[in-house]
Amino acid sequence: ENMYVEGGQEFILDAVRSSAVYLAANAGTEPGRLGSMVRVTDGDERFSLAKTEETIDLLKKANIRVYAVAISEEAPKTKLLERLTRETGGRLYVMKNKSELRSAAAEVAAAIRKP
Numbered sequence: 001e002n003m004y005v006e007g008g009q010e011f012i013l014d015a016v017r018s019s020a021v022y023l024a025a026n027a028g029t030e031p032g033r034l035g036s037m038v039r040v041t042d043g044d045e046r047f048s049l050a051k052t053e054e055t056i057d058l059l060k061k062a063n064i065r066v067y068a069v070a071i072s073e074e075a076p077k078t079k080l081l082e083r084l085t086r087e088t089g090g091r092l093y094v095m096k097n098k099s100e101l102r103s104a105a106a107e108v109a110a111a112i113r114k115p
Helices: 012-026 052-061 079-088 098-113
Strands: 035-041 064-071 091-095
Touching: 012 035, 012 052, 012 064, 012 079, 035 079, 035 098, 052 064, 052 079, 064 079, 064 098, 079 091, 091 098
Parallel strands: 035 064, 064 091
Antiparallel strands: none
8 A cells, every 4th residue: 555666776777687697597497488577667777787788688598578567656767668578578567656556466477477
């Protein structure tokens, strides 16, 4: 019910890349296995050192889908999130208000379970 969203300087690509490296090294290695990553953010990428193309290539090679939940009191920035989710086979959920968060979480959980 109560949700506090703190704005700030985000390093979205650095966080995604770091998570992808960890998942690639520690997840199961069965052929065809899909990994998933969920990022909750306002989409405001500011200071990452990681490059978009390199991050997407790493995600694809590691077979990791990105699911993003964009939430902000203002309109969330979605351009980078749209690209990350589209190119990895994930999905972007844009929240207009915090009451939609529960349904988005349920949708993300269901999507992750699908092969």
